[in-house]
Amino acid sequence: MNTMSLSPLFRRSIGFDRLNDLFETAMQNDVPSYPPYNVEKYGENDYRIAVATAGFAEQELDVNVEKRVLTITAGKGDRQQDDKVQYLHQGIAQRAFKLSFRLDENIEVQGARLENGLLIVDLLRVVPEEQRPRQIPINGSQGRLETHSADQTVAV
Numbered sequence: 001m002n003t004m005s006l007s008p009l010f011r012r013s014i015g016f017d018r019l020n021d022l023f024e025t026a027m028q029n030d031v032p033s034y035p036p037y038n039v040e041k042y043g044e045n046d047y048r049i050a051v052a053t054a055g056f057a058e059q060e061l062d063v064n065v066e067k068r069v070l071t072i073t074a075g076k077g078d079r080q081q082d083d084k085v086q087y088l089h090q091g092i093a094q095r096a097f098k099l100s101f102r103l104d105e106n107i108e109v110q111g112a113r114l115e116n117g118l119l120i121v122d123l124l125r126v127v128p129e130e131q132r133p134r135q136i137p138i139n140g141s142q143g144r145l146e147t148h149s150a151d152q153t154v155a156v
Contacts, residue, residue, distance in 0.1 A: 035074075035097055045125035049101065053119045055094040061119055063112045070101040070109060072119065106131070 037051040051072055053061060062073045075096045103109075103123070110122040 032097070032099060034093060034095070035099075037099065039101075045127070047107070047123040047125070049121040049123070051099065051119040051121075052117065053114065054117045055092050056119075058114050061114070063109075063119070063121060065103070065109050068103045068105065070103055070121065070123075072099045072101075072121070073097065 035052045037049060040048045040050065042048065049070075049072075053074060056074050060074055060076070062071075064071045064073075073096075076094065104125070106125050106127050107123050108126050110124050112119060112121045114120075
């Protein structure tokens with residue numbers, strides 16, 4: 001396995017130290033193939049995860065968020081097996097699954113619904129005012145910082 005060092009990126013970046021952990025997790029090859037799902041982006045801040053949940057009832061599905069990780073799980077529950085049914089081909093798996101998605105700190109889960117055999121989870125990026133881009137005015141000589149020493153204040 002090739003290893004990738006992100007240390008050159010950290011020379012000029014502050015606060016991205018968790019990014020290395022994210023890349024390490026992404027490089028692992030344990031990507032689930034069941035059930036199939038889409039991660040979709042609508043516009044600037046709207047996202048959606050659509051999970052194929054054919055054959056699962058609403059009460060058999062769970063959507064949870066804990067520590068910025070969205071987890072979608074499904075179990076068979078206490079289904080009654082019909083002894084009269086003999087499957088000639090069983091292509092709808094309906095097996096238990098667990099999907100996990102790491103969420104950015106500004107992503108909020110807006111809701112989840114079951115629609116046409118898809119579990120749809122709507123997400124929204126909510127950027128706080130202090131993180132939005134802003135123009136810094138240049139005030140000439142008015143915006144000077146002052147340094148404070150123990151005995152006196154000196155203008156710089």
